[in-house]
Amino acid sequence: MLRGMRSFRPPSFPVCNPQVSGAAVHQLHGTPARLTDGVYKDLTNMRVRTPWVEALRKQRAEGSDPTKKTETPTTPRIRDLRPKKMSDSFHRVVIPLAQDPWLLDNYLNANGHIRLGTIFMDLDALSGVIAYKHTGEDVTTVTAAVDRITINHPLKELCDLELSGQVTFATGRSSMEISLQVAKAPEAGTKAKKEDVLMTCAFTMVSLDPSTKKPVAVSPVQLETEEDKRLFALGEKNSNEKKALAKKALRKQPPNNEESDLIHAMWLKQLAYHDPNNTLRKPENVVFMEKTRIHSTQIMQPQNRNRHNFMIFGGFLLKQTFELAFCCAAAFSHSRPTFVSLDPSTFENPVPVGSVLYLTATVALSESVDTSTSNDAQSTSNSSTDDRKYTKLQIRVDSKVRNIEHGETKPTGQFNYTFTVEKDIRVMPQTYSEFMIWIDARRRVERVKASVKGGRGGMDRKDHESELRVME
Numbered sequence: 001m002l003r004g005m006r007s008f009r010p011p012s013f014p015v016c017n018p019q020v021s022g023a024a025v026h027q028l029h030g031t032p033a034r035l036t037d038g039v040y041k042d043l044t045n046m047r048v049r050t051p052w053v054e055a056l057r058k059q060r061a062e063g064s065d066p067t068k069k070t071e072t073p074t075t076p077r078i079r080d081l082r083p084k085k086m087s088d089s090f091h092r093v094v095i096p097l098a099q100d101p102w103l104l105d106n107y108l109n110a111n112g113h114i115r116l117g118t119i120f121m122d123l124d125a126l127s128g129v130i131a132y133k134h135t136g137e138d139v140t141t142v143t144a145a146v147d148r149i150t151i152n153h154p155l156k157e158l159c160d161l162e163l164s165g166q167v168t169f170a171t172g173r174s175s176m177e178i179s180l181q182v183a184k185a186p187e188a189g190t191k192a193k194k195e196d197v198l199m200t201c202a203f204t205m206v207s208l209d210p211s212t213k214k215p216v217a218v219s220p221v222q223l224e225t226e227e228d229k230r231l232f233a234l235g236e237k238n239s240n241e242k243k244a245l246a247k248k249a250l251r252k253q254p255p256n257n258e259e260s261d262l263i264h265a266m267w268l269k270q271l272a273y274h275d276p277n278n279t280l281r282k283p284e285n286v287v288f289m290e291k292t293r294i295h296s297t298q299i300m301q302p303q304n305r306n307r308h309n310f311m312i313f314g315g316f317l318l319k320q321t322f323e324l325a326f327c328c329a330a331a332f333s334h335s336r337p338t339f340v341s342l343d344p345s346t347f348e349n350p351v352p353v354g355s356v357l358y359l360t361a362t363v364a365l366s367e368s369v370d371t372s373t374s375n376d377a378q379s380t381s382n383s384s385t386d387d388r389k390y391t392k393l394q395i396r397v398d399s400k401v402r403n404i405e406h407g408e409t410k411p412t413g414q415f416n417y418t419f420t421v422e423k424d425i426r427v428m429p430q431t432y433s434e435f436m437i438w439i440d441a442r443r444r445v446e447r448v449k450a451s452v453k454g455g456r457g458g459m460d461r462k463d464h465e466s467e468l469r470v471m472e
Contacts, residue, residue, distance in 0.1 A: 083222035117319035124315030143314035149342035160185035169235020174215030292363035328361035337419035365441035
C-alpha cells in the first residue's frame, strides 16, 4: 500500500458527512489534481524510490546514520569501467504542459509564465538520471557544480517541453560533465530546432562511495563522431577553466593593482558623500550593498530528498536560491527582473534531511547595459545618463546548513545569478568584505565575457571608471 501512495489520487471531498442520510454531496472540482513535489512525476519516480517511512524504519532498525562517513567502502572492487558511448547515457523526457492543465499548474508563476526554478529542479533530477545510466547503481552520484544555465530563446507560448541530455565529458576519474537542454517539444521522430531551444546548461556530477563518501572512478566516454569530439573538447575546456578559476580565487589571489585602484576610488567617493565641505552627495540611484541583503531560513523536509533518502537533492537548492535571488533583484530595483543566466556555481557540502538551511542573497555587482549596441555591452563614458535605462545585476546567494540543534554549521554552496532590470540603479560596497564580494563578481563577469567573446575580456578599466562617474 505504501508503494502505491505516489499514484493514489484522493476522491473529491464532500462538504458534509456522506454517512448522514440524505446529505447532499458537493464536488469541489471535477478533475483529479496531479500530485507532485514540483518535479515532473517521471523524474520524481526515478529519484525517489523508497517511501520515507520505509527508509526511516530501515535506518532506525540498523541503528546507523547514512549521512556519516564510514571506513569500510561498499563499492565493489571489480567494476566494469570500459569506455561508454555518449549516446549510452542519453535521456529524454517530454513534459506535456500544453496537454495537462493540472501539471501546468506546477510550472506557472503568478504572471502565467514558466516558473524557471521548477525547471531547474527538473534539470538537476534529469542530470542524476543520466549520471546513473553512465555509472551504474553501485555508487552515489551528487551534483558538484552547475557550470552555466543560459536562456537562449525565451518561450513565446505555452507548449510541451523536451528536456534532454547526456554525459559529454568523462576521463575515467570521479567526475563527469552532463550537457542538457530544454526545448519546445518537436514532432515525433524529429529533433528540436535551434530557435526552439529555451535554455542550455552543464552540470558537473561526482561519483562517491556510498559509505566512505570518497570519490570513485567512472567509465570514460568513447568518442565516435566529430560531434562527440567537439562536445568532449568543450567539456575539457570547461574543466581546465574551473581549475584555473580555483587558483585565482580571492582567498589565493588578492586584488591586483587595477582592482585596488577601483576600490580606492570608491572609498574616496564615499568619504566625499559624507564630507560637509564637499558638494558631492550620494545619488538616489546608488544603494549601499548592506541594504540589498535578504535572508531565508527553512527546515529541510524529506519530500525533497535525493534517491539515497537522507540528503536533499540539488535541484531543490537551485530552486530556492534562484527565487531568493529574484526577490533580491526585485527589492533592489523596484522592478520585475529578467533572468539572464546562472553563472558557474558550486555545491560544497550536502544538506541533510532535517537540517536547517540558511540563504543570504546580496546584490554583488551592477553594470550599465548599453541598448544602442547589444545587451551584453557596457555603457561608455560618452553615453548620457538618460540612455542608461537597463542595468545588469549579479546576485550572489550564499548558503549554509546547521543541524537542528544548531551545533554544527557548514557552507553548502555559492550561487551566482544574473538578471537585467529596466532601471538605472547602482550598488556600492562599503566594508572590505563587501569590496571582496564586488571584486569576485567583477572577475566572474570578466571570465564569462572572455569565454563568450573568444578571449576578449569585455569589462576593462574604463568601463568601471564610467560606473564611478555615474555615482557622482
